[in-house]
Amino acid sequence: MDQFLQKIQAGGVIGAGGAGFPTYVKLESQADVVIANGAECEPLLNKDQVLMQCSAPSLIGGMMLAMHQVGASRGVIGIKKKHADTIAVLRDAIPDNIELLEMDDVYPAGDEAEMVYEATGNRIPSGGLPKDIGVMINNVESFINLFHAAQGIPVTDTMVTVHGEVKEPFTAWLPIGMSYSEVIALAGGITCDDFVVVEGGPMMGSVTDDLSKPITKISSGLLVLPASSRVATIKNRSEAALRRIGKSACDQCSICTDMCPRNLLGYPIHPHLAMRSLQVSANDNSSLTQAAQPCSECNLCTMWSCPEGLDPSQVCATTKRDLRENNLLMTPAQLQAKTKDVHPLRDYRKIPTKRLMQRLEVLQYSHRTANLLEPMLNLEKVSIPLSQHIGAPALAVVKVGDIVSKGQLIGAAVDQALSVSVHASIDGTVTELSNIVVIERTADLINNN
Template identity: 45%
Template structure:
């Protein structure tokens, strides 16, 4: 199989990054990829679906990943996985004998090991240029569920119509379920036996980089987890903070200790992101060195600075994200910089996941969330036409049409885009440029 054929299949079947921002997978296929990495680092606390999926479908996923490597001509095929995922590692070792050019890249249990720039350095020693793409360093990274979806597409089992979602924290039975895309968050949470707290708040995506969602919100191709938290939980209060108040608090109490910079994973890789300097410049409106503001482009929004490093509970990540958004809105270009050499101190400034969970008051929620793949009886879905980076898909069905699960209902838009498919069989109820609803 050549790259063009593989790309066509992945685009048609709607395969995108099943986490993160949803980058269309076909666009990552390149002959420049000397190394491809399977990301099984499970970046966020409490998430388990990638290790669960890789353990159960080790042969299928490794075989597909090996095929991708052969197709792009990669010289090195690496599975990045945390050392303590022992059951998954055993499942991999049972099949890796048939793939001599595939190796494991073992990772420590630290945060954010799943950040692709951090992952690439850990398993290859390469530093991705600040603001650059991994392919510039000859690397392409794919997560586990993405490759599993590629396996299903290539084996004729169908396009992407379902999503694995971990439902954890304040629920009766923490669980990882497989649900049709477009299922509401409320319905998914109900599959975990319901909530165990008053006025629950849904944290979608993960405790560090996720956002607060609402019950009517539909599951998309990038919905990895739903954390059900009490309304007064530390993470909820931080997420609901007001940025103008955050700035005033920083002006009043930031002592510029530099802890946020010292523990910044991108700074430790030589990227010119220095949150403590930004906090000082922003709070005093000091624009003598504009690079301090321009370098906010290089923040990966991992959240360590404000949720772990700062002992005064300030919000560097939130404020830098706001400034970065203003720079983009005003057409200010990202600066071109060269990273500094990685210093030996980096090894001693990694954040252990156990300590992070303790800081976030999540230890009590660190329970098994077993994988349950039984078909869920969802009666209606709301399928977004933009579940990926790039142009939204364009609807090719109309109200009243009868559709079957797996049928193409929106074709790829112009440019970077993928197809969208019916996730249940039924009747099309609504069609506009944002979503399509189907009544089962």
């Protein structure tokens, strides 16, 4: 590994969302095009817009470093054309070899496969990766973190949007390891009695009621919603219930497949066949159809398409899990052999974000923008996981009782493994050490900040 890649790995840079794929690995391949994904198609999230407006030089710097490393001659920033203020900022900052891809305000504009196709006219091979067609793609925050890591500044904070049933929605850089309850308190507190927190956006995020959980490098948003809301009700269904109901109620209308963004791109995903497999399953309602394997879990079939209110997305997700456990997954070559041409009606089946928000019953929150907040934090402690990404957890290099400062290495990347380093996000003393490093400020540190 060359010195530049070592810096990115040591700086702890990963994809700031999803599974958190380590960025240094993406930089090991050659590419013709580098794409920054700023489409941010999840309703109510605002972090990418704030980042692009406030940190455009760092974004451009990170893209230029990535382009040099992978040998790309072209850079693209994907952004929805409705964000005129952000576009104006970027136009003043971008060099000649980086262009803006202005996209419609539809879901899922920010999906990796959608973004790559819109930017290049080529599709990622089914079961393959962007690098297979000469593309490197990452989100905006990752490129900013890459730029900083190249200067020896590690990842210690993450940009998070807090929205929904809170007094004052906001977007802010926050220390990794800060608890959900502390983050939400910055928004003035919760405005409903019975609530859940969606980690991420309402479409692909997961639901929790555990506010002691820490934010991590992949945290993008905390959306507070009533426990009785449509989003919470759907996401809280048990696997047994969604399979049982799907087996008895699906009428095979196939709208889930007809509207599936990946199917419209020609990938061999057929949610209605995953639902059909339930109807011919045994008493355990198991599903092992390979028609579910290419599902991206964008959740559009569940949240938008199904007229019966069923959950094809989760049926596909659990089916993929079961296929994997039973060694029944198709190879990339087999998946690619089933790939078809892009559907001629694809452009007419895109879902406008406003209409999607109405269906999700979150449109009432959209009149309030989660503007940038620069909080004066006085945290007593943070709980920093040693594993915040796909791959091997970092190895602790501190012990209980050690005094650490913000940015100091507390977990080293594992040699010869998919792994990145982890750093302290506040000054303090290590008080607990397991798979999580707990750092607490002493009384004098708290008083001096």
